[in-house]
Amino acid sequence: MQPKGRGGYNGCQSDPHEQPMTTTVAATVDVREMLCAQAIMVAWKAIRPMPAGSVLEIVCNAEDVKEDLLIWAKELGHVVSAIEARAGDTWLWVQKSHR
Numbered sequence: 001m002q003p004k005g006r007g008g009y010n011g012c013q014s015d016p017h018e019q020p021m022t023t024t025v026a027a028t029v030d031v032r033e034m035l036c037a038q039a040i041m042v043a044w045k046a047i048r049p050m051p052a053g054s055v056l057e058i059v060c061n062a063e064d065v066k067e068d069l070l071i072w073a074k075e076l077g078h079v080v081s082a083i084e085a086r087a088g089d090t091w092l093w094v095q096k097s098h099r
Contacts, residue, residue: 025093026054032061032089036068043069047078052098055081061089
């Protein structure tokens with residue numbers, strides 16, 4: 001018997017009828033067309049008042065901004081739970097750390 005879940009057993013595909021994991025997003029920020037420093041400040045201001053474990057959804061459209069947001073999240077101990085490309089934009093889901 002194979003356990004169900006993301007990636008299935010030993011990297012095999014999971015059940016195609018299984019529902020994807022859902023995450024409740026506490027806030028969304030749109031940092032498209034912003035410079036790196038501006039995007040980080042907007043994300044920081046949004047995530048700062050959130051309780052630990054909350055998820056911030058960030059939408060950006062520049063590779064350098066995405067890379068800087070990933071570094072910012074890692075340095076603060078946040079977890080980037082998912083990254084998805086959609087129609088030229090990148091969506092990041094950042095779970096606030098317990099720090």
